[in-house]
Amino acid sequence: MSRGLWTTTVGSFPKPPQLERARQQHARGEISADALFQLERDETVKLIKRQEEIGLDILVDGELYRGDMTTYFAERMPGFAISNPVRSYGNRYYRKPIAVGPIRRTKPLTVEWWKFAQSQTKQPIKGMLTGPYTMMDWSFNEHYPSREAMAMDLAAAINEEALALQEAGAKYIQIDEPAVSVRPDELPLAVKALGRAAQGLKAKTITHICYGDFDVIYPALLDLPVDQIDLEMANSRYDLLERFKAQPFTKEIGYGVLDVHNHRVETKDEVKQGILRGLEVLKPEQMYVDPDCGLKTRTMDEAFAKLQVMVDAVREVRTERGIGA
C-alpha cells in the first residue's frame, strides 16, 4: 500500500471573538498581559483539540497569539522599530516593521508556544516562521544598504529560531515566503536567503508561497531549498497542474484545496475532484493536502466546516485508491 495525502493546514486560524476583544482591551490597558496570555493559551488548547477531533494529521498552534505575520517577529527582534498604522486595503491597517539597526535574534520567538502546543497532543505540531525574504520585503528599511543585506541578516536570525524549534523536537518546520511570487527578478535572493534560514535543519522543511506570476517563476521555484512547497491550487482552479505535466513538480507539495478567500464551504465532491486531478500528475507520497492559505480571515465555524470537508474527501480518496496515512 502506498502512503500519502497527509492532511494539515497552512498555519493561522481565526481569532475567537472573545480573544479579539481581549486583545483590544489589552491594547487599551484594560486587562493585563498575563490575562491575555492565559486566554491565548486556553484558546490554543481548544483549537488543538478541534484539529484532533476532525482528524488532521499534522497540526498547528493556530497563531492566535500573533497579530501580523511580520510584525509579530519584528516586535521581538532588536534592530526593528514598528511604524504607525499603514493601510493594506479599505479600512484595514497594520503596523509595519522598520529596520533601524542590525537585526538580531536575542531570545526565542516561537519556541515556547510550540512546546506548549506540542504538549497538548500526540500529533505533530508544525513550527511556523515567517521567511527572511518576506520579512525584508514587507518591512521598511532605514538601516541596511541593500535588500540582500537585510534579507541575509534576517535569514541568520530565523535560522537560529528554526534550529531552536528543531532542538525542542519539531519534526516539521514551515518558513513562509508569501512575498516570493510577486518579484520574479528577486527569486535568486529568496532562494539564497531561505537556504540560509534552513541551514542545518534535519526536520522536514516547508515553505508556503502565495499565487503569483508562475509563468515566470516556475520551474525556478523548485530551487527553493526546502523539502516541500505549499501552493494555492484551488484558488487558481488547479491550472498549475498543466504546468506540472510539462515540467514535473519534483518536491513534496502542500496541495491547497480550499479557497480561503470565500465564505462558501466547498462540497466534498469538489475537493475530491481537486485531489484526484492532482493524483493524475503527482504521487500520493508527494502530497500534503491543506487549505490554499491561512484560515484567519474565515470565521472559526467556516474554517472547521471547510477542514472537515477536506479531511472527509481525503479519507474517501485514500480508501478508493488504497492509500495509507
Place this chain on the structure above:
Amino acid sequence: MKIQTTLAGSYPKLPTEPGDVNVRVVRNRRDQGKATDQDVAQAVRDTTRRMIAIQEKAGVDLVQDGCAGWDDAQTYVARGLDGVRIAGLIRYLDTNTYYRQPEIVGDVKWKAPVTAEDFKAAKGMSSRPVKMLLPGPYSLTRFSKDLHYGDPVKASRAIGESLAKEARALEEAGATWIQFEDPWLGRATAADAPAIRAALAPVLADRTAKTVLNVPFGTPTGIFDSISDLPWTAIGLDLVEAPGGWDLLPRIPKGRSVALGLIDARNTRLEDATDVARSIARAASARPDLEYLLSPNASLEYLPADKAEAKVVLLVEAARLAARNGG
C-alpha cells in the same frame, strides 16, 4: 528653472494628531451600527480638508485631494462603470497591499460622474490648483479580469472610452489637472502597444485639463515610442525603483513636462534634500527645455501618516533648494 511640487496616488487617511477626525474609527463605528453613512461621508470630507491643509502648509504647488474615500486604486472609479463587477481581494503588484479585482462581465459603459463632487469639495478647500486622480485606463484593464471581450484591445478601448467620460465630467466641474496612475505601463512590452494605445488615446484626446501619465514601480521604456506622440502634458517617472527612467529623458518630446518621482513613497527613510535637488539639477541639465514637476515615486499612502507628512515637507524643501541653485 521652473519646477512645481505635487503628489502621486493617494495620501494616508489617518491623523497624526490625537483628536483629529479619524475616518477609520468612523467607518468601524458605522460597521457596528454606531454611526451613519452620512457620518462617514463627513469624515471623508474632513480628512480631505486635512490632507489639503498638510500640502498647503508645506507649500506644495499642485495639491491633490488625497482620495480619502477610496478603498484602493481601482474600485472607487470602477464601481461606477456598467459592465464591471467587483470581486475578491488580490495583492496589488509587489506591494503588501490589496485591491478588489474588477471583473468585466459586459460592455463597459460610463454611467455618471464618480469624482466630480470630490473635486468640487477639494477645490472649495484649497487656494491652489487641485490635481485629481483617475486610474490609468491601461492599468485598470490589466488589473481587471476580462470575462466579456476576450480581446485586450477591445477591453482597453472600452475602459479608456469610459474613463474619458469621467475625465470630461471632471473638466466640466472645473478641474484643470488630471493624473492617470498607470503602473502597468512600466511592465508592458512592445506586444502590448496596441492595447495601450487603445486605452490611452480616448482619455488623452480633446482634454482641456492638463494630464499627467504617472508610471509608478517601473519605467515605460519598452513602449515609450508607442505613447510619445499621444497628447499627455507630463509623464511621471519613478526614478527611485526604476532608475532606467533617466534614459527616457532624451526621448521626451519637446514641449512636454516630466514629473520626477524622486521621493521614495515606499520607504520611511527620509531623503537628503540636497541629494534630491542634485537629481533635479541632473534632469534640468540633461533637458533644460522641459518643464518639471517633483513628486513622490508612488502613492504616499504606502507610508504611515507621520512619515508621509515628513516626505511632503522634504519634497518642497528639495524643490526650493533646486530652484535656489538654479536647477
